[in-house]
Amino acid sequence: MKKNLREINISTEDIPTSWYNILPDLPTPLPPPKGDEQLKLLPEMMILECLKQESSPDRWIEIPDGIRQLYLQAGRPRPLFRALNLEKALGTPARLYYKSEFYSPTGSHKVNTALAQAYYAREQGCERLTTETGAGQWGTALAYATSIVGLKCTVFWVRAVYQWKHSRRNLMQIYGAEVNASPSDKTEVGKLLVKDNPDHPGSLAIAISEGLEDAKNDPKAVYSLGSVLNHVLIHQSIIGLETQLQFEMIDEYPDVMISCLGGGSNFGGFVIPFVGDVLTKGKKIQFIAAQSEAAPNLQGTYRYNFADYAKLTPQLKMYTLGHMFEMPPIRGDGLRYHGCAPIISLLRDEGYIDTVAYPVDEKYVFEKGKLFTQTEGFLPAPESAYSIACAIDEANKCKESGEEKVIAFNVSGHGFMDMVGFRKVLGLE
Amino acid sequence: MKKNLREINISTEDIPTSWYNILPDLPTPLPPPKGDEQLKLLPEMMILECLKQESSPDRWIEIPDGIRQLYLQAGRPRPLFRALNLEKALGTPARLYYKSEFYSPTGSHKVNTALAQAYYAREQGCERLTTETGAGQWGTALAYATSIVGLKCTVFWVRAVYQWKHSRRNLMQIYGAEVNASPSDKTEVGKLLVKDNPDHPGSLAIAISEGLEDAKNDPKAVYSLGSVLNHVLIHQSIIGLETQLQFEMIDEYPDVMISCLGGGSNFGGFVIPFVGDVLTKGKKIQFIAAQSEAAPNLQGTYRYNFADYAKLTPQLKMYTLGHMFEMPPIRGDGLRYHGCAPIISLLRDEGYIDTVAYPVDEKYVFEKGKLFTQTEGFLPAPESAYSIACAIDEANKCKESGEEKVIAFNVSGHGFMDMVGFRKVLGLE
Numbered sequence: 001m002k003k004n005l006r007e008i009n010i011s012t013e014d015i016p017t018s019w020y021n022i023l024p025d026l027p028t029p030l031p032p033p034k035g036d037e038q039l040k041l042l043p044e045m046m047i048l049e050c051l052k053q054e055s056s057p058d059r060w061i062e063i064p065d066g067i068r069q070l071y072l073q074a075g076r077p078r079p080l081f082r083a084l085n086l087e088k089a090l091g092t093p094a095r096l097y098y099k100s101e102f103y104s105p106t107g108s109h110k111v112n113t114a115l116a117q118a119y120y121a122r123e124q125g126c127e128r129l130t131t132e133t134g135a136g137q138w139g140t141a142l143a144y145a146t147s148i149v150g151l152k153c154t155v156f157w158v159r160a161v162y163q164w165k166h167s168r169r170n171l172m173q174i175y176g177a178e179v180n181a182s183p184s185d186k187t188e189v190g191k192l193l194v195k196d197n198p199d200h201p202g203s204l205a206i207a208i209s210e211g212l213e214d215a216k217n218d219p220k221a222v223y224s225l226g227s228v229l230n231h232v233l234i235h236q237s238i239i240g241l242e243t244q245l246q247f248e249m250i251d252e253y254p255d256v257m258i259s260c261l262g263g264g265s266n267f268g269g270f271v272i273p274f275v276g277d278v279l280t281k282g283k284k285i286q287f288i289a290a291q292s293e294a295a296p297n298l299q300g301t302y303r304y305n306f307a308d309y310a311k312l313t314p315q316l317k318m319y320t321l322g323h324m325f326e327m328p329p330i331r332g333d334g335l336r337y338h339g340c341a342p343i344i345s346l347l348r349d350e351g352y353i354d355t356v357a358y359p360v361d362e363k364y365v366f367e368k369g370k371l372f373t374q375t376e377g378f379l380p381a382p383e384s385a386y387s388i389a390c391a392i393d394e395a396n397k398c399k400e401s402g403e404e405k406v407i408a409f410n411v412s413g414h415g416f417m418d419m420v421g422f423r424k425v426l427g428l429e
Numbered sequence: 430m431k432k433n434l435r436e437i438n439i440s441t442e443d444i445p446t447s448w449y450n451i452l453p454d455l456p457t458p459l460p461p462p463k464g465d466e467q468l469k470l471l472p473e474m475m476i477l478e479c480l481k482q483e484s485s486p487d488r489w490i491e492i493p494d495g496i497r498q499l500y501l502q503a504g505r506p507r508p509l510f511r512a513l514n515l516e517k518a519l520g521t522p523a524r525l526y527y528k529s530e531f532y533s534p535t536g537s538h539k540v541n542t543a544l545a546q547a548y549y550a551r552e553q554g555c556e557r558l559t560t561e562t563g564a565g566q567w568g569t570a571l572a573y574a575t576s577i578v579g580l581k582c583t584v585f586w587v588r589a590v591y592q593w594k595h596s597r598r599n600l601m602q603i604y605g606a607e608v609n610a611s612p613s614d615k616t617e618v619g620k621l622l623v624k625d626n627p628d629h630p631g632s633l634a635i636a637i638s639e640g641l642e643d644a645k646n647d648p649k650a651v652y653s654l655g656s657v658l659n660h661v662l663i664h665q666s667i668i669g670l671e672t673q674l675q676f677e678m679i680d681e682y683p684d685v686m687i688s689c690l691g692g693g694s695n696f697g698g699f700v701i702p703f704v705g706d707v708l709t710k711g712k713k714i715q716f717i718a719a720q721s722e723a724a725p726n727l728q729g730t731y732r733y734n735f736a737d738y739a740k741l742t743p744q745l746k747m748y749t750l751g752h753m754f755e756m757p758p759i760r761g762d763g764l765r766y767h768g769c770a771p772i773i774s775l776l777r778d779e780g781y782i783d784t785v786a787y788p789v790d791e792k793y794v795f796e797k798g799k800l801f802t803q804t805e806g807f808l809p810a811p812e813s814a815y816s817i818a819c820a821i822d823e824a825n826k827c828k829e830s831g832e833e834k835v836i837a838f839n840v841s842g843h844g845f846m847d848m849v850g851f852r853k854v855l856g857l858e
Contacts, residue, residue, distance in 0.1 A: 005441065007501040012436045012508075072436040074806060075508060075529070079441075085502070085577065100504070103532060105806035107845065147803045148514065167596075167848035170857045174802050373603050374576045377503060377534035416536065416845035419596035428599045 008097075008246045009079040012072055016245075018060040020237040020273045022343060023230065025059065025280055027350050030230075030342060033314035034304055042314070045215045045223045049120040053231040061234055063116075070115040070148065071238065078103045078239075080246040080408075085375040087395070094398035096391060097254070097408045099243050099270060102378060106171070108413030109266045110141030110226055113235035117224045118145035128152040128221040130214040132182065132207030134262070135334030135383060136161060136168040137413055138226030143177035154221075156182040156190075156210040160201035161333050167417045182207040189213055189310045204337050205323050209310035216312075227263030228307060228316070228341045236269025239410065244273055252406055254285055256394055259410040260386035261289035261298065261355070262334045264341030266412035272343070275352060289344075289355045290390035292335045295327045296357040302349050305339055318345040328360050331421030332382035356390055365389045366425040369415070381413035382421045437526075437675045438508040441501055445674075447489040449666040449702045451772060452659065454488065454709055456779050459659075459771060462743035463733055471743070474644045474652045478549040482660040490663055492545075499544040499577065500667065507532045507668075509675040509837075514804040516824070523827035525820060526683070526837045528672050528699060531807060535600070537842030538695045539570030539655055542664035546653045547574035557581040557650040559643040561611065561636030563691070564763030564812060565590060565597040566842055567655030572606035583650075585611040585619075585639040589630035590762050596846045611636040616643055618739045633766050634752050638739035645741075656692030657736060657745070657770045665698025668839065673702055676837075683714055683837040685823055689815035690718035690727065690784070691763045693770030695841035701772070704781060718773070718784045719819035721764045724756045725786040731778050734768055747774040757789055760850030761811040785819055794818045795854040798844070810842035811850045 023030060032055070033039060042051060053061060063071075083096035101109035121129055129146055131154070133139030139155040146153035155172060159181040162169060172179050182202045183190035187210040193200050208225070215223035225232065247253055257274055259267040267289050277283040289298055298319050305320040307313040320339040321327075327336045340348070347353050358365050362382070369385030371392070372378070380388055391409040398405050415422060422428065452459060461484070462468060471480060482490060492500075512525035530538035550558055558575055560583070562568030568584040575582040584601060588610040591598060601608050611631045612619035616639040622629050637654070644652035654661065676682055686703055690696040696718050706712040718727055727748050734749040736742040749768040750756075756765045769777070776782050787794050791811070798814030800821070801807070809817055820838040827834050844851060851857065 007441050144806055170848050170852050173857050370603055377573055419599050423599050428602050
């Protein structure tokens with residue numbers, strides 16, 4: 001009967017005390033970053049504890065009590081829901097479960113690493129964090145975390161998105177952040193691009209370059225990244241670790257795990273503790289990354305590449321479309337990034353991660369997001385609608401085959417501030 | 430130490446099994462509704478189980494398992510948070526706690542009665558629910574609940590608000606509801622008003638009249654009200670009942686309880702189980718309703734009055750400004766209603782409820798909402814910012830007096846879909 005619970009949650013006292021670091025459990029060693037000049041600059045521009053975690057050999061990294069308190073204040077642990085209504089609507093024998101990262105104060109999983117990074121930055125005496133944002137989820141999360149922790153925040157936001165996500169911009173301002181459309185005239189790299197084209201739509205790679213340059217020129221500022229890097233995936237492992245405890249509570253275990261993937265932070269956070277089970281405990285799970293054909297980086301090539309446009313970052317070995325790759329605009333903007341996190345890229349190269357990419361017009365994906373909203377009640381972020389579409393596709397395969405698979409997917413954020421996207425794609429008035 | 434927990438929650442299994450009905454515990458009997466003609470029509474237009482609950486003498490009303498399942502699916506129980514960061518920012522010796530009704534799928538407490546009403550309506554064979562909405566919180570909640578339960582939904586939405594809350598309108602449409610700006614040309618009462626003024630801004634009282642007329646003319650439809658009535662307060666008691674269990678967990682008890690009040694559903698749901706403690710267990714609590722000077726109904730007169738504009742409802746004994754009272758527009762639109770729930774009105778008349786009203790320009794209230802967002806991280810609905818402003822005022826009084834009061838307030842909804850209000854009032858770009 002326990003399996004028919006609609007909502008499964010651990011108690012606030014049982015929230016995990018350590019994050020999981022998969023580095024020591026990987027099937028082959030993770031290729032290190034490259035670029036002497038860039039690597040030399042990192043300690044000046046980055047949070048030192050994060051830099052340390054980036055190459056930590058420790059499987060478990062203790063979550064400082066201060067950060068656990070911040071997680072509680074942000075409403076963790078977050079429930080795991082059984083999607084009984086959606087199952088019924090689909091007529092599938094599969095059992096569907098979704099994790100509710102949309103319950104975050106800013107509406108996305110990004111707060112899990114934003115709070116950790118802001119905490120560590122304050123501990124080392126830093127006064128300001130700079131960052132980039134694409135969809136705006138990360139910029140909002142860092143604006144929130146710095147406000148809670150007591151730091152200043154400067155956000156460089158891809159102009160094409162900055163312009164249509166007015167509510168999200170206002171929320172960052174309420175948190176007290178300075179928000180710039182990128183490319184901006186605040187940095188040398190931005191000035192060059194704006195000079196050529198004042199309405200330059202920008203890209204995540206350009207915005208990263210601006211954030212890095214801004215931090216480099218201010219000794220009291222450090223740069224904070226919301227995806228791709230190992231320490232970000234470590235912090236996000238809280239999602240999957242909670243999910244493991246929740247599945248234990250109901251004596252259930254996933255056969256398939258799905259989430260959307262841009263840079264890889266929500267996908268990684270959700271699945272990596274379970275990848276650990278596969279690597280060390282002989283478990284079998286199919287992992288699927290839901291992407292957009294606008295930026296199917298897991299279908300790119302596995303090679304060393306820069307994380308930003310201006311080559312300020314070291315080169316990372318990752319699946320990439322190239323750091324100057326031009327991507328068409330989509331509403332699920334958080335999925336528009338040229339490269340995938342090195343850890344996930346390695347796992348993909350070793351055959352552990354499958355991927356699917358959905359068409360750029362997004363009609364199919366948004367219709368599935370609508371079906372989820374109508375049956376389960378929660379409005380997903382455009383990006384999370386990709387997770388949902390993929391989970392529905394897998395549930396429909398089970399309908400054909402008759403398999404009673406357990407399918408778990410992550411709903412990484414809510415769509416309340418991205419309603420314009422639903423309006424345009426679904427043709428609402 | 431337990432008192433310093435930032436997040437307090439009961440387990441999903443401990444969610445209350447009965448709602449609380451204060452009728453048998455009131456200090457004097459509740460004056461019954463008046464109006465033979467209107468009362469005769471009620472069984473045709475209203476949900477029968479709700480009509481029964483309206484005058485039930487039972488202190489405890491069992492929550493059917495089907496509705497408890499719906500509550501779980503909607504993410505109940507909702508955490509009680511200790512506002513440690515806000516306390517610190519204020520420098521108050523008071524201990525502040527807030528209930529997180531903003532965690533609802535549609536972003537407000539309204540789902541608590543919407544799910545119950547939709548469930549009962551389906552059980553009695555009804556196919557469609559009609560309703561009014563002012564701020565849009567109720568319309569969204571009923572659109573959600575009918576979608577989950579499998580009914581149709583028609584919403585009449587006060588035109589002045591319909592026009593600026595575009596995202597909320599789209600969300601109702603995603604849930605499959607038909608949404609009309611009110612007054613509309615779908616009803617006789619609406620036609621009359623639109624004929625005189627096609628851009629008539631509407632009012633909640635007019636929208637109620639339209640919803641009632643629409644239900645009256647369709648044997649398969651019933652009308653559903655989101656506030657004011659006794660059965661609505663019964664369903665909303667789930668908020669206060671959970672809060673009681675959460676305070677018990679940390680061995681704490683409130684000295685002051687605060688929430689915003691329009692018709693009274695979130696205020697009533699939050700405080701009424703505690704009023705029961707005061708009436709039957711000798712507890713002492715100060716209850717404060719936070720209102721707008723645009724509609725300070727608790728400062729009106731205590732008399733029989735209609736709940737709607739066209740006199741289709743019975744007359745209720747309540748604090749009222751008069752059913753044709755014209756109110757200036759405010760962003761906290763959910764507080765714009767001419768009358769207060771009869772139960773709360775009686776308690777006010779008996780001296781149990783205090784009230785405060787904030788200026789129509791809303792600057793003070795929105796600034797306090799901003800402070801809450803910057804310290805606690807959650808963006809409140811404009812209406813909920815009134816609860817917050819009042820809680821901060823009380824916390825500041827404690828700072829002056831040195832009293833370590835326990836102040837509990839309800840954050841009835843989130844503001845993600847009402848950002849235009851913050852933008853205008855706070856002067857954001």
